[in-house]
Amino acid sequence: MKSEIVYNILAKHLDAYRGANIIIRSTTPHEIVKSLSEADFERVRFIQLLSAPADASDLEGWGAGIPIDIVLKDPAAEFVVLYNYTNLLDTHPVRISIPVLPGVSKAAKLAVSLNFAVKLIFAQPDDFLFEELTQVLDLYLHHIDARRPVEIFHTLFLSFYQGWSTSLWEIAEEDPLQVRYISDDGEKTISPRFVGFSLGDDPDHFVEAYVSELISEKRECHDCEFFNRCGGYFKWPDKSYDCVRVKNLFATLKSAADELKQDLAGYRATEVIQQP
Amino acid sequence: MMGNHFSIILLPTNKCNVNCEYCFEDKTDDRMTIGQLEVVITKVLSYMDEAHIQALTIHWQGGEIMTMPTQWFAEAYDLIQNAADARGKFVEHGLQSNMIAYHPRWNEIIGRMFGNSVGTSMDFPNLHRKLFNGSASDYTRIWQRNVQMAMDAGIEIGVIAVPNEATLEVGADKFFEYFVDEVGVRSFQVNTPFPGGEQNDAKRSLGLDLERLGQFFADLTDVWVERGYNNSIAVGPIDELVKKFTDGSGCLPCIWQSNCADEFISIDARGFVAQCDCWVTSYPEYFFGNIFEDESLGVMLRESSARKKFLERPAAIIPQDCIECDYLSLCHGGCPVRTYTFSGTMFEKDPYCHLYLALFRKAEEVASKLASDRAFNRGFFKSRPGRQPGADGLVQITPRPTLAAAAASTMSPRLIQIERAGTFRNSEYSAMKY
Secondary structure: OOOOOOOEEEEHHHHHHOEEEEOOOOOOHHHHHOOOOOOHHEEEEEEEEEEOOOHHHOOOOOOOOEEEEEEOOOOOHHHHHEEEHHHHHHHOOOEEEOOOOHHHHHHHHHHOOOOOEEEEEEOOOOOHHHHHHHHHHHHHHHHHOOOOEEEEEHHHHHHHHHOOOOOOHHHOOEEEEEEEEEEEEOOOOHHHHHHHOOOOOOOHHHHHHHHHHHHHHHOHHOOOOOOHOOOOHHOOOOOOOOOHHHHHHHHHHHHHHHHHHHHHHHHHHHHHHHHO | OOOOEEEEEEEEOOOOEEEOOOOOOOOOOOEEHHHHHHEEEEHHHHHHHOOOOOEEEEOOOOHHHHOOOHHHHHHHHHHHHHHHHHOEEEEEEEOOOOOOOOOHHHHHHHHHHHOOOOEEOOOOOOOOOOOOOOOOOHHHHHHHHHHHHHHHOOOOOEEOOOOHHHHHHHHHHHHHHHHHHHOOOOOOEEOOOOOOOOOOOOOOOOOOOOHHHHHHHHHHHHHHHHHHHHOOOEHHHHHHHHHHHHHHHOOHHHHOOOOOHOEEEEOOOOOOOEOOOOHHHHHHHHHHHEEOOOHHHHHHHHHHHHHHHHHHHHHOOOOOOOOOOHHHHHHHOOOOOHHHHHHHOOOOOOOOHHHHHHHHHHHHHHHHHHHHHHHHHOOOOOOOOOEEEOOOOEEEEOOOOHHHHHHHHOHHHHHHOOOOOOOOOOOOOHOOOO
């Protein structure tokens, strides 16, 4: 085990990863509470609930401060259960991870309305899902309720605003230099969407190698203005995936960041003028 | 079950000393003894232990609280404080009284137990609040005298007012003037009418025309902006809504919590436990149980089929049309007891939905205008190209929060993921990165 790597493991595999940095996942809050002792807390980056249980009260008074990531499977059907988790916010940072599937906009809206952080889980979304994604982006950019990050938008927005580059692989918690996902069958990979795919001989540098392929094959990435932030993230697993609507999202974020910069610069200028 | 804080609306007496025509309470002569209070507090603290809850707020009301002797409260305060200290819990108290039986002998306990503050109720004009042997005007005269006496003694008074037909007639200006200029209070809240309990003519008359009621709230908002905003006068829920739209702060009333079942319960003098004072005094079919009879409050709350309905309400009503609403986060479908009273089911959205919408829009517009005024006064908009001043000389800004406002005021740098190299467990949401 590499000590700096964070391992995303099932609660029942905890014994094999004692001493490592972990994200511990389970379908039941009870199993997580039962598995972890206080001595483990320091190495727990967050806990991940893989279902949307009706009752998460086991976690309310337990492990105060440990972040909780609740992963929805079917946002259209499950979004209303988010009301069951609001009490967790008193003792934990809570994020709702929402796959980009039908219902994503409703789930994101309710999560934001209840003051949860949000992470969108992308694969290679179909065209019709971009309508919902555009609504989520509008919610993040313009709605007063959006007081917590909505990832991947938040970090991308900040990177445009502050002018630093970033990596979508990192934002999505799929950077193999930082994380390993240990599947239910024990397979070591990057994230659930890589289960069953080979990462080659050097998993640490899988992304680098994949990006090189995309560039050398002159895929859409090679002249994409957002490549330094996306890094070919949306080209997995299908390299021929058409990114035109992804680029629209990036462009909207960039333009919003530019607008904010311009507004704040204008405001600061008036402050300077007003000084005697 | 309740996060890290728990509230009880505690009715140590079901007895009242006045005869308000629109009261929703089914009053009795029951009064809690100190021994019974000890049982209540022991079970509440045990529940807090089980649920890892550290802090408790007890909102004391009745019946009428001042029909109890002050000595009872002195004993109650010590009993609760000692019991809480023994378990390492924090307790604070709030007091709601009609002030009709107020006497300066209450001052000591109001100062010691209730932070020198009392909440009371009065309408303007007062049509329905009456004494048993006297008119509404007698009631008003005594109330004003006692409130004045309490304020002279340094007690802070907050007032809840319910508008009636005559309120809409006299209008927002006079309403504001009465409370602020005539009575002298600095904080009052306007509640929507709730004709719970057994019906009578007074309650039937509470069903106001929502459009006119909406206009009253809008006018009151304008009066508050003009006369209250810069003078630290609080007019709930308007001022808190404006804060919400300005910087995200603002404490909204219980009718707009994400789910009131997560926030509090009410216990009456007979030991009955229900969602709030409205339920415990009006609707026995929705009692969760009886704290004197049930062994454990925690078990009662977990197993009560009535309470399950409250917990299930958001999931039942939000997908209908609330999920499409711009103000979902402010309202969450509104108040269950108002819904139940008007509709006979709690699985619908609040019947005041359209009024709330109008109120939210108005508050949002006011928040934007106040922000715009502040920026304009600093010269921000004076020389900016492409922005046209409106007829009032101010920039017409969209009522929706601008990107700049949202980003600048709500995205604190703490949320920026610059802490990912450090430990992330305690660094809030940047913490969600490994």
